[in-house]
Amino acid sequence: MQPTGQLRGDAVRVAGDARQRFYDSRGYGRPLDGNEIELSRVEAAHLLFRGDLSGIALDADADPVGFERFFVESAAATDRFAVRYLVYADLRDRGFYLSPAREPWPGGSAGVPDAVDFVAYQRGSTPDTGDVKYPVQVVGERESLAAAGLAGRTLAVVDEESDITYFAATAGRIDGETDYEPPERLDGVLLSDRVVVWDAPDGLYERGFYGQPLTGRAAAVEGAVQLSLVEAASLAADGVLSLSASVGTAGDAPDTGAADRDGPAAAVVARGRAVEGERFDRRLAVYKRLREADAVPKTGFKFGADFRTYLDVETVDDLPHSEHLVRVVDADHRFSPREMSLDVRLAGGVRKEMVFALTAVEGGSDGMTPTDDGDAARDADVEWVSIGRLTP
Template identity: 80%
Template sequence: MQPTGHLRDDAVRVGGDARQRFYDGRGYGRPLDGNEIALSRVEAAHLLFRGDLSGIELDDSSSPVGFERFFVASAAAADRFSVRFLVYSDLRDRGFYLSPARDPWPGGSDAPSDAVDFVAYERGQTPDTGRVMYPIQVVGERESVAAAGLAGRTLAVVDEESDITYFAAEGGAIEGATDYEPPTDLTGVLLADRVVVWDAPDGFYERGFYGRPLTGRAADVEGALQLSLVEAASLAADGRLSLSASVGDSAGNPHASAAARVVARGRDVEGERFDRRLAVYGRLRAADAVPKTGFKFGADFRTYLDVETVEDLPHSEHLVRVVEGDHRFSPRELSLDVRLAGGVRKEMVFALTRGNGETIGEVDGAPIEWVSVDRLTP
């Protein structure tokens, strides 16, 4: 006959041989005095669902109830109980031992964040001896997820039909190996939303992959190159680009620096988002990666890590989307980005910026948190 549990202070206590049966052998719960153990509501519901418990007494005077009554009572008493139960059961069925990621349960000290619901140990490992393989944050399809601090967690997203999609989020900046130093004597003309360099030096596009040449079948102009405002602002901030002229200069000061004039134009056409993209662009170039527009992929940038020549250009490795530090993802948004990146064989990376956008220096020096997200099959 299977044992009966007793709900006390939001934990289900089970006596008899429960420690040997459930904790020692299968990693459920936490040991109490003697052979008694305490189970979280999710663990108890899973054992009840499997038939390993005969019932659970909800209070001192009640008769033991079955899975249906206990599930409904727990859903009313515990936040997000139903989605957490679905994820817990799925991972148990995949062969993982799990612990609730809060004290006094065994997994409480292993959780990297309060947002984590469970920790899943390496297959075959128990809470006593196992290493954490997945810190699990459970999210419903209609909830939101803070971008900050996401790195290091595994997201388990439960959709409206109770299907579960797992995402692995990792930290770490993008590092490249492109060996190119742009010249310091570039001169361009600021147009409405780009800068034209009429006499670009050899290698500037071919090896540095800056800008895009003005070309055509009947072109009689050589060396003309269009730079995006982000490219131009970064080069001007480094003292490598000056302006010989500008069209409709919104800075209102013809004596302002080239960097200030290009940034002012960028803010005019794009708003404060320009400053965040500029900060990320500059950081990628400083890391010897080559960022180019990611517009075709719905991202801010695509990156090339090792460019030797544009004629022998490798596939880009990342899609980079720039978001504010306090951004919150909807699971649908996250799924779309990651699915698209995977479909074109790239890694999806989010750059979280916290600059206030007052000056180039403040933005460029602002901290950037890098988070890469990919689909995961546990």
């Protein structure tokens, strides 16, 4: 006959030969005095479901109840019990030993963030050895998920049909090997949402992969390159790009004094904020970090991202495939699991790594003066998080 358990507070105690039967041989619970062990509610429910416990008494004078009653009572008493149970049972079925990631259970000594629900040990490891394979954070499909601090966690997303999708979140810093120094001087014209450099040297596009040439059949103009506002703002902040004129809204005459008044970097940044709002500073900060890391960022519009990146560009004629999709989000951003899954699925479908750039711009864009030349972008903190699908 299988043993029964006794619910005490938020844990279930099992006596008899429970230590040998459950903890020593299969890593359930935590040992107490003698052969008694204590199980978390999720662990106890799993043993009930398997028939390894015959029942659990909900109080000292009550008869033991079976899985159905215990499951319902636990779901009422414990936050997110149902989704946590589903993930625990799935990983157990995959051959992992797990512990709750909190004291006094063995997993509480793993040093993982508070948001982690379980630690799954390396196959062949037990709670005694402490070799953690996956720090598992359980997320329901309709919950929100803080983007900050995700690196190092395994995300187990439970959808409305109780299917589980696993994601690995890792530190996603991008480092490239593109060896290109922009020219010392470029002259451009600031248009409504881009900058045109009329006499760009060949290497600006061909080797540095800046901008896009103005081309067409039977074109009589050579050397003209259109720069995006983030490209132009970065080059201007580095002292490379100057402006000979600025064009605002339709019908306005070109302003040949804007750059003289505020400087080219401030003029481009102000225009970026005017057309894009507060996102411009975050995107500019990430663009600059990527260029500083010798990677080449280009627009990720076709993939629903902010940037796609090339790590090693020698010439545009021999361009490799881009390696990453980068989405820029605020440092306080909260994902919906559906949003995150869509980004990761799309990146995987085009054979790229999905990287989120969590960007905290000092002071934000609100209240910044038009003369700000991008100091906020230069001083921004960026946390890189790569998220991909995982099969445990």
